Amino acid sequence: MGDNISRLLADHGPAFWQALLLTWKLTALSFVPGVVLGAAVAALRLFPLPPLRGFLTFYVEVFRNIPSVALLIFIVFALPDLEFVIDYEPSVVLTLILVCSAFTADYLRSGINTIPSGQIEAALSLGMRPARIIYSVVLPQALRSVVQPMTSLLIALMLSTSLASQVPMPGRELTALVSKLANDSAAGMAAFAVAAAMYVATGLLIAWAGAALDKKVRILR
Amino acid sequence: MSRSLEDTLFGAPSPRARTITQVVSVIAAGLLLLLAAGIAYRFHSAGQLEGRLWQFFAWPTTWAFLAKGLLGTLQSAAMGAAIALALGLVMMAGRLARPRILRWPSIAAIEFLRGTPTLLLIYLCFLVLPSAGIKLSTYWMLTLPIALSTAAVVAEVYRAGVLAVPRGQTEAARSLGLTETQVFFTIVFPQALRYIVPALVAQLVIVVKDTTFGYVVTYGELMQNAKVLIANYHSLVPVYLVVAAVYCLVNYGISRASRWLGRPVH
């Protein structure tokens, strides 16, 4: 098995490296906008406008509960019939952004609930407007208190980039590469081992970074 | 009694604030209606509202067919979840065991299964194992990877719940002379359940979502049946929309059911 792997890396090393980079790229491209969008949704949900709250709750419930593959298939295969033709890689990124934003909004909501209302009252008495309060008092503390679930979300997102193997994208990420190697050659087991190692290593790295960040910014109440 | 954050932030509005809120609400509602109308118009102009694309939904055979697919989904999900719950317990026990020889393999297994995508594990069962001589049925090619992947997550959920139970309880139970097993099953685990159940339900939803990969191994579940309908009626948008809605409703139902279940526990 050991020399299977070394032979595989000799033949396909660059392909694995490219695939890993693509995985990281898709993860980053979906996580950042996803979190920003989720934070916006969480903030807007605080406003006492029933239609807005209802719509945002609907948004969160839909994108939390829909399977990512179903969403991706809808975007890639059905949206063009509605005259929205989105290319494959942006479709994958869009799918992940929508799902990430829904989970982020949910985690932030519980994070927001940990903030003592005394702080809000104090801010109000200082004459701050609600929007300002949300922006400078509520969101920063909420974000600091949800680092742990957000780390899990980032890892889950990274693993979800395997979705990209289901659409005919020009580039191959790790899962697509394993599928191709398993189909075309006998090196399936070795390819799987290498890809799995890369995924696990990335996940552990993120978890370690997340734990360190959490310890630093966590608010002890 | 503490008020929710929103109430504190926006509560007790002056009459002027209340009017502003009402007006903005109406405007917001108007904008949302406009959005809905815009979507409906886009459907119409793209020809997606034509009768022939929707008419088969009026036939009970169509729904019976989709229900069969949903049954396939649920069969795989239920078995996967059951195995995961049991296996996760074993893995957690290994993880918390004192001898290193039990602990390290458990940690390795958990980190490996948690850290790889379920789809990759499915490809392993489907493409790689057969050449090693291990042949599974389509059902197990989908259910086994899901079960293993979920078991690792469940093991960590159990562990977090168990560690969250105050140590004092364990110490008191031991001082009363209970054996370790009794301590675990009668004192620690029931209290840990309170923390565990919400996370387990969240995992159950993920299991249902993972079953959509059934088409990769050509297992007959909801997604696959959707494709048959599309091949028969060439109705992409309506079918995928309805199927997506079914998935959302099922998962939403599971989450809701858990909230209802979770209340009497403590």
Next chain:
Amino acid sequence: MPIKTVLKSAVAALAIAGSGSLFAQGAPIDAAAFDALVAKGPVASAETIAASPWASKIKQAGTLRLGGTQTSNLFSLLNEKDGKIRGFDAGISQLLARYILGDGAKIQFTQVNSSTREQVLINDQVDMVVATYSITPARAEKISFAGPYYTSQAGVLVKANNKTIQSYNDLAGKKVATQAGSTGPAILAQFAPKSTVQEFQTHQEALDSLRQGRVDAYVTDYTLLLNTLSLGTGDAKLAGAPFGAQDPYGIGLRKGSDGVAFVNAFLKKIEADGTWARLWTISIGQRTGSTAIPTPPALP
């Protein structure tokens, strides 16, 4: 015997008929005629079955485990109302089931696609695969083929208003869809190496990608392209004549299986007594508006 010329003229007739739009608009298969044809199919004698271990095993099991598709309009489409699969491929497999077991319905069906066809045979999940399965040397290394029971060439499908692509020669630099795991990628590598190839898991997805403008052309087995034209929506057309080598469709069996001889004998039988021709008419001919019945390919 110039089978090739007969086939070419049949195919040319189809092309002429195909580039028009005079078909029945998406004519569904004549279910009654199909079911009647299967019910009248030949049944093997006990000695014939006993002579073949593969067939005996199936007879003992009581069902034929089949790998096929449910979503191919001309060849194998599941009617969700009565739960029956009908089409040319479906007909072949149901006739074979009747031949061995006396009843064309005793089939245990497993859905396969281009990526999973070999796997299900290697895994022994099915006894045979009938799914517009082209016989290629590469595949023949992993599994065995009975037949061929049909031949087709590759064709290029483009949108009706496409004036730039006249044949496979014009595909350089264009986005072309094809089916993953089919002969499409190899054909494109040979005849249109400068095109950008996108591989899809199913025929339906590739067709939709053409319709939605994600690709400029769709290259696959010519007969599958007749599928779109049989729907008569008129917004696609064939670019140029069929090209490439004659693509034989075979029945996939496990490597080294003795079923190959048995199935070939069965195919000879239905081709001789006219069942093959009748099946072609019901599942393909009537629905693509062509009347020239092709000659079945020669069996080894």
